Amino acid sequence: MKNQELIDVVFTWSIDDVLNKDLIRNKVTKIPQKFSSLTDYTKSFIDPLLEETHAQLLSSMNIISRASTREIKVRSETKNMKFPNYHSYTISLENKSRGGNYEPEVGDLIVLTNVKPRCIDDLKPYVIALVQFVNNEDHGTCQVISSKPIPLSGEQTHKFMRIAVHLMNLTTNTRIWQALHPSLDGNKNMKMINKVLQTDSVVKIPFHIL
Structure with a gap:
């Protein structure tokens, strides 16, 4: 998972994967109280974070009929420099009352x-798609990325998407994920952790240091 963002992993999950409550659970081991190296420390929290993310997503799926929704129109495909391997789209939102x-x-x-x-x-x-940008003036449009192509509204196809259904927000989990992957956050959090953790000794470190 080197250099992978959290969304890269989430995008690989099929709907059957999301509904499989044991998808990540069986990979999670007990987090030790002590760590002998920086690598041991960060690796200890990756699978638990994935399991927590998966559990939140599964919970949303189980109550999908009560999820917040909005009618949309997929207007155009755009370029996304941060995620060039994914499809990026501009989406317009229909009026709330409708x-x-x-x-x-x-x-x-x-x-x-x-x-x-x-x-x-x-x-x-x-x-599924991840919201990357929201128009701050009137919330009338937003930009999303998806691992799959999305038919544009108005195209001659019965498969066009007209409803956006909210599942969860990944912001907090993504920040933790980046803190656990030094190459993604420019070693910002690792510099602080290194001050506490000495690689030639065994030191207790609380998770909240992130």
């Missing part, structure tokens, strides 16, 4: 559908 009350925020993980979901089967095909 299409739901969901207000997107940066870091939101959403699933795009062509019907308002009443059950998990309504999420197929499973197309």
Whole structure:
């Protein structure tokens, strides 16, 4: 998982993976009270963070009929310099009174559908996206990235997505993930941790140091 962002991992999960409560759980081991190296420290928290992220997503799936929604139109495909390997789109939001009350925020993980979901089967095909930018003036548009191509509204296809369904916000989990991967955050958190952890000794370190 070197140089992978958290969203890279989340995008690999199929809907069956999300519904599998043991997908990550069996990989998680007890976090030790002491660490002998910086690498041991950071690695100890990666699987628990993935398991927590997966559990939050599964919980959202189990109550999908009560999720916040908003009617949308996928306007255009754009370029995203930070995530060049993903599809990036500009999405416009329909009026709340007409299409739901969901207000997107940066870091939101959403699933795009062509019907308002009443059950998990309504999420197929499973197309998720991450909100990257929200228009601060009127929240009328936002930009998202997705690992899958999304048909533009108005295209001659029955598969176009017209509903955005809120699943969870990944901002906090992403910040923790980046802190555990020095190459992603420019070693900002690792410099602080190094002051506490000496590689030639065994030191107790609390997780909240992140």
